[in-house]
Amino acid sequence: xxxxxxxxxxxxxxxxxxxxxxxxxxxxxxxxxxxxxxxxxxxxxxxxxxxxxxxxxxxxxxxxxxxxxxxxxxxxxxxxxxxxxxxxxxxxxxxxxxxxxxxxxxxxxxxxxxxxxxxxxxxxxxxxxxxxxxxxxxxxxxxxxxxxxxxxxxxxxxxxxxxxxxxxxxxxxxxxxxxxxxxxxxxxxxxxxxxxxxxxxxxxxxxxxxxxxxxxxxxxxxxxxxxxxxxxxxxxxxxxxxxxxxxxxxxxxxxxxxxxxxxxxxxxxxxxxxxxxxxxxxxxxxxxxxxxxxxxxxxxxxxxxxxxxxxxxxxxxxxxxxxxxxxxxxxxxxxxxxxxxxxxxxxxxxxxxxxxxxxxxxxxxxxxxxxxxxxxxxxxxxxxxxxxxxxxxxxxxxxxxxxxxxxxxxxxxxxxxxxxxxxxxxxxxxxxxxxxxxxxxxxxxxx
Amino acid sequence: xxxxxxxxxxxxxxxxxxxxxxxxxxxxxxxxxxxxxxxxxxxxxxxxxxxxxxxxxxxxxxxxxxxxxxxxxxxxxxxxxxxxxxxxxxxxxxxxxxxxxxxxxxxxxxxxxxxxxxxxxxxxxxxxxxxxxxxxxxxxxxxxxxxxxxxxxxxxxxxxxxxxxxxxxxxxxxxxxxxxxxxxxxxxxxxxxxxxxxxxxxxxxxxxxxxxxxxxxxxxxxxxxxxxxxxxxxxxxxxxxxxxxxxxxxxxxxxxxxxxxxxxxxxxxxxxxxxxxxxxxxxxxxxxxxxxxxxxxxxxxxxxxxxxxxxxxxxxxxxxxxxxxxxxxxxxxxxxxxxxxxxxxxxxxxxxxxxxxxxxxxxxxxxxxxxxxxxxxxxxxxxxxxxxxxxxxxxxxxxxxxxxxxxxxxxxxxxxxxxxxxxxxxxxxxxxxxxxxxxxxxxxxxxxxxxxxxxxxxxxxxxxxxxxxx
Numbered sequence: 033x034x035x036x037x038x039x040x041x042x043x044x045x046x047x048x049x050x051x052x053x054x055x056x057x058x059x060x061x062x063x064x065x066x067x068x069x070x071x072x073x074x075x076x077x078x079x080x081x082x083x084x085x086x087x088x089x090x091x092x093x094x095x096x097x098x099x100x101x102x103x104x105x106x107x108x109x110x111x112x113x114x115x116x117x118x119x120x121x122x123x124x125x126x127x128x129x130x131x132x133x134x135x136x137x138x139x140x141x142x143x144x145x146x147x148x149x150x151x152x153x154x155x156x157x158x159x160x161x162x163x164x165x166x167x168x169x170x171x172x173x174x175x176x177x178x179x180x181x182x183x184x185x186x187x188x189x190x191x192x193x194x195x196x197x198x199x200x201x202x203x204x205x206x207x208x209x210x211x212x213x214x215x216x217x218x219x220x221x222x223x224x225x226x227x228x229x230x231x232x233x234x235x236x237x238x239x240x241x242x243x244x245x246x247x248x249x250x251x252x253x254x255x256x257x258x259x260x261x262x263x264x265x266x267x268x269x270x271x272x273x274x275x276x277x278x279x280x281x282x283x284x285x286x287x288x289x290x291x292x293x294x295x296x297x298x299x300x301x302x303x304x305x306x307x308x309x310x311x312x313x314x315x316x317x318x319x320x321x322x323x324x325x326x327x328x329x330x331x332x333x334x335x336x337x338x339x340x341x342x343x344x345x346x347x348x349x350x351x352x353x354x355x356x357x358x359x360x361x362x363x364x365x366x367x368x369x370x371x372x373x374x375x376x377x378x379x380x381x382x383x384x385x386x387x388x389x390x391x392x393x394x395x396x397x398x399x400x401x402x403x404x405x406x407x408x409x410x411x412x413x414x415x416x417x418x419x420x421x422x423x424x425x426x427x428x429x430x431x432x433x434x435x436x437x438x439x440x441x442x443x444x445x446x447x448x449x450x451x452x453x454x455x456x457x458x459x460x461x462x463x464x465x466x467x468x469x470x471x472x473x474x475x476x477x478x479x
Numbered sequence: 480x481x482x483x484x485x486x487x488x489x490x491x492x493x494x495x496x497x498x499x500x501x502x503x504x505x506x507x508x509x510x511x512x513x514x515x516x517x518x519x520x521x522x523x524x525x526x527x528x529x530x531x532x533x534x535x536x537x538x539x540x541x542x543x544x545x546x547x548x549x550x551x552x553x554x555x556x557x558x559x560x561x562x563x564x565x566x567x568x569x570x571x572x573x574x575x576x577x578x579x580x581x582x583x584x585x586x587x588x589x590x591x592x593x594x595x596x597x598x599x600x601x602x603x604x605x606x607x608x609x610x611x612x613x614x615x616x617x618x619x620x621x622x623x624x625x626x627x628x629x630x631x632x633x634x635x636x637x638x639x640x641x642x643x644x645x646x647x648x649x650x651x652x653x654x655x656x657x658x659x660x661x662x663x664x665x666x667x668x669x670x671x672x673x674x675x676x677x678x679x680x681x682x683x684x685x686x687x688x689x690x691x692x693x694x695x696x697x698x699x700x701x702x703x704x705x706x707x708x709x710x711x712x713x714x715x716x717x718x719x720x721x722x723x724x725x726x727x728x729x730x731x732x733x734x735x736x737x738x739x740x741x742x743x744x745x746x747x748x749x750x751x752x753x754x755x756x757x758x759x760x761x762x763x764x765x766x767x768x769x770x771x772x773x774x775x776x777x778x779x780x781x782x783x784x785x786x787x788x789x790x791x792x793x794x795x796x797x798x799x800x801x802x803x804x805x806x807x808x809x810x811x812x813x814x815x816x817x818x819x820x821x822x823x824x825x826x827x828x829x830x831x832x833x834x835x836x837x838x839x840x841x842x843x844x845x846x847x848x849x850x851x852x853x854x855x856x857x858x859x860x861x862x863x864x865x866x867x868x869x870x871x872x873x874x875x876x877x878x879x880x881x882x883x884x885x886x887x888x889x890x891x892x893x894x895x896x897x898x899x900x901x902x903x904x905x906x907x908x909x910x911x912x913x914x915x916x917x918x919x920x921x922x923x924x925x926x927x928x929x930x931x932x933x934x935x936x937x938x939x940x941x942x943x944x945x946x947x948x949x
Contacts, residue, residue, distance in 0.1 A: 071550070071553060072550060072553060072555070072556065073553055073555065096827040096828060097827070099827050100827045111550075112550070150624035151621055151624055151625055151626070153624075154617070154620045154621040154623075154624050154625075155617070155621065157620070158614070158616070158617040158620065164616065167616075168616070195620055197623075198619045198620045198622070198623035198624075199616050199619050199620060201623070202619050236624075239623065239624050239628075239629060240623060240624075242623075242628060242629055242632045243622070243623035243624075243628060245632065246628060246631075246632060361555060364556070368550070438616070440594075441598075441613070441614050444566070444570075444591060447563075458559075460551070460556075460558050460559070460563060460567070461541070461557075461558050461559025461560060461563060462559070
């Protein structure tokens, strides 16, 4: 089966070093299969070879592959070329870190991504359904789960600066029993990833408050202050983001959050869990990972629903080659989607792709705690949730219908499928985003 | 990720274009109506027979596009359902004969055209700021954060404006006020805007021109001027990168096949590797990467025509990847020496063998500097607040960077490799076997390679050896 062959060929070429061997020209030997076609599969192979050349310090091969890649890649070419250019930059960024004392590579990232205004961000999250899918599914599920409650409190863990909430506020305003009193709590710190805003958290909160008032929904928004790490404390700084999470977890308790008995507690994890470190560390209780500790903590808050939406891809592995392959075969989706409806030089497209490039750079260019993009597929996440004592909640027909309507309004390659209790956004049949809903197991037995 | 166990099916163009939209998955017979298809399928007695014969579930099928140039020709990009591949083929490779009169959009598939007619110009949501939306959720989200709403609520709060909403003053106010009029909130922090060099003016405007088809941005918000300035960095960086990539192509065509070919490919015209403005290849790329604040100086004259220089001479017919024939054209646009992809790789191979003097990133513009501050730089810190250069020592590349002399040798080779003029240092490597001392693991490796030893030996202990790919 050609598909199977293709999937295996990359691994073959690496596990079979003789394929890479020739003294004269390692590149032509290794890339025999590619000759004649510089398509996605070939580019992927080139990237893998570049990576392995770096790892084995085979400078000759690295030069050759880089030369070819450089001539193929283009940030304004077709999707394969664009992807290749971001991957190449990420690999070079990685290579450049080998020599810290001699290179003043200003690692400001390959492209200084400018922050957006709030209205630009509003448009950004609707360019493709990448975010809106999750918003729609989650808000619908939240609406259902909180029916009948006079007060609703949402703990919002996401990277999209509250873009999810206007549509929920709008829906709650029209609730048949009247809108609930809505309270949203957001952490003061978020992972340092795009999309970036040019205004403060407070400004966003203010605008949302305005809007809720406009819609006559009693509203309150609080910022969960995550204690700042002193920049002078180098040893703490070494821990990077994981320390932010530990500090955040310390704030997630009923008293700090001022939880009330009469409110429906909703926990919204939108593009969040993948940033939480998953290594077993000694610093957390019972030697659980930060990610698991987070889940334990929120479970203990007795939420009435927990939404988990994330990218449906497994990128937590330490194998660079595996990451390159998986990443290349996953992130082609947004690139392909843009190609179908945006012109080559569209500024929105450029910016969105740059943000994805940022992600690629982290996945490919970094290791250990600095590699913060560690996606976990919906299937794996579901197992994790079950292990931590959650049970899944089915999405009702109405939610499914709403999501379908949403997708109909976007380009025709977008679709949706239902995988057990998971809703999955698909592009041309390929999984991109999953949305799931959970509650703590009612008869929670200790695991 | 595509399912490796899926059966890959390639249907013919004729099958895919057949207007019998409802096709039996078993025998590919087509029907005009779904009811007829269902009746037909019952004739196959599908589930029962399959269970009795094979005892397992029907295999998942994926469909590839027969068009060679198409990205979906590749099994890893196969489409998951029959209707999908038919629609794709028709849309992408079929003639667009259905046209919307209102907006001139063309469609190859009649149902797409009909679906478009239903919504074209029908639902429109208008924000107070004047922006139009065809989708309610985007309208609501925009509205929530729009300045126009902020203005309006400020007015009602201070009870200056009459209760009835008066749209014009809002828009006026939004355009003219330099800061947001929300009483309780301090003006949003503005990032310092770098000065706008005239040379990048053209590109800046390209980036800030709003695509009229994508409605959201016609908001004349007070932050527009700021955006213009902030986008300069982006603009010049993007331009430079574009230029650098495209220049790589133009410079390669002039490269000779001498042993210095490689060096000439990457080195700038000022071969000493100075960081002055370059228009060639990687030097530009790394210069941009290394010194973003200098982007304004980089290739300003080429900023006006990024498109014409670009590598992608793209042709509408393929979504992804290059066309068979187009690929060759593309490759030759890239190198006037008319190299095909095959030739490209072969040339790389030749150069590699010949380039015993060149080093990986020599001439790429890496500049050595006094040793940067120590400590592990958090990746996040780099992104938002540029601090010192990253010092992720030994990350992932299996090197221990304890700053000892062994590393130096490994990385730098011996000083004799570089003349005193060289302000650039190699990334990985070092000048190579040909000159300089042979100490250090990397030099030894290079020697052994040049002496014809099996590269496999190098791989044997490597990270990839025997590691399973997930």
